Amino acid sequence: MIHRSGFVSILGRPNAGKSTLLNSLVGQKVSIVADKPQTTRTAIQGVMTTDEAQVIFVDTPGIHKSDSAINKRMMDAVRASLEERDLLIYVVDATETFSEEDQRALSMLRADGPPVILILNKIDAVKAKHDLLPLMDEYGKLYSFAETLPMSALKDEGIEALRKHVIDRLPEGPEYFPPDHITDQPARFLAAELIREKILIATRQEVPHATTVIIDKWEETPAIVRIYATIFVERDGQKAIVIGAKGAMLKKVGSLAREEMESLFGIKIYLDLHVKVESRWRENGAFLNSLDWRTMAGRDDT
Numbered sequence: 001m002i003h004r005s006g007f008v009s010i011l012g013r014p015n016a017g018k019s020t021l022l023n024s025l026v027g028q029k030v031s032i033v034a035d036k037p038q039t040t041r042t043a044i045q046g047v048m049t050t051d052e053a054q055v056i057f058v059d060t061p062g063i064h065k066s067d068s069a070i071n072k073r074m075m076d077a078v079r080a081s082l083e084e085r086d087l088l089i090y091v092v093d094a095t096e097t098f099s100e101e102d103q104r105a106l107s108m109l110r111a112d113g114p115p116v117i118l119i120l121n122k123i124d125a126v127k128a129k130h131d132l133l134p135l136m137d138e139y140g141k142l143y144s145f146a147e148t149l150p151m152s153a154l155k156d157e158g159i160e161a162l163r164k165h166v167i168d169r170l171p172e173g174p175e176y177f178p179p180d181h182i183t184d185q186p187a188r189f190l191a192a193e194l195i196r197e198k199i200l201i202a203t204r205q206e207v208p209h210a211t212t213v214i215i216d217k218w219e220e221t222p223a224i225v226r227i228y229a230t231i232f233v234e235r236d237g238q239k240a241i242v243i244g245a246k247g248a249m250l251k252k253v254g255s256l257a258r259e260e261m262e263s264l265f266g267i268k269i270y271l272d273l274h275v276k277v278e279s280r281w282r283e284n285g286a287f288l289n290s291l292d293w294r295t296m297a298g299r300d301d302t
């Protein structure tokens with residue numbers, strides 16, 4: 001039996017379910033999920049290892065217009081994820097009708113690039129399955145997809161079929177990582193992301209976009225990990241929302257994040273959260289560098 005391996009990027013518009021799909025493919029939460037656009041801000045790797053193959057999936061921010069500095073970086077991450085891949089997965093939300101934004105997003109795919117599998121996601125929420133046919137038609141007109149698969153990333157429907165299609169299309173290759181390597185993110189980053197996820201789920205309007213999280217201190221003993229984190233927002237009003245009446249919101253966010261970290265990391269967690277205002281951090285190149293473990297060395301864009 002030959003062993004196959006390769007790199008596969010997951011692309012699509014915001015909210016299509018890319019991160020949910022990655023988590024389902026690797027069988028563990030590696031990328032945070034919320035019903036808000038731009039939940040994923042950087043490329044996140046998830047590794048799936050089976051007896052016959054190892055697939056390195058890369059989750060990406062949704063394809064969107066890049067206006068602010070942070071959005072430009074997000075789109076840089078998307079573009080980088082198109083390079084040197086063996087295969088691409090393009091995810092669409094099948095409950096939505098085809099739009100111009102899809103057309104724009106699809107124009108990023110090059111005909112001479114790697115093959116692309118189209119995923120019509122969220123079929124659990126599509127009442128009339130025959131509605132999928134016109135959608136397939138619209139997408140088929142714009143790009144010659146190698147495969148089109150309806151599925152539900154949330155309910156794990158169609159995941160096995162997708163795994164098989166992906167593996168079949170990969171070249172012969174070695175195991176790049178040990179079988180227990182699931183992601184390239186440091187635990188600190190994943191912890192910050194989990195805190196951000198709980199805020200995204202609990203808040204609305206401008207708060208999700210204006211929020212980011214930095215881990216200030218990480219103390220590990222055999223019995224417990226003590227994590228000290230700061231939640232940054234852009235305005236006093238947002239800070240008040242994140243803290244909540246008598247600190248209720250911060251308490252809720254903290255306990256949800258802590259519970260998930262405990263089950264994911266398999267150790268008791270002490271979590272200490274603070275909220276700070278950092279106005280216009282989304283336009284601040286140096287601040288953005290401090291958020292991404294891969295670009296911390298400093299890269300400036302204005």
Ligand SMILES: Nc1nc2c(ncn2[C@@H]2O[C@H](COP(=O)(O)OP(=O)(O)O)[C@@H](O)[C@H]2O)c(=O)[nH]1
Pocket residue numbers: 012013014015016017018019020021032033034035036037038039040062121122123124125151152153154155
């Ligand atoms: N009903 C349904 N919802 C889904 C499915 N996949 C993702 N979602 C939801 O869609 C929203 C966006 O998901 P997410 O994975 O963050 O999308 P992303 O922005 O493309 O990464 C979340 O509320 C998910 O729970 C699915 O298969 N069915």
Ligand SMILES: [Mg+2]
Pocket residue numbers: 018019020031032033039040059060061062
């Ligand atoms: Mg995402």
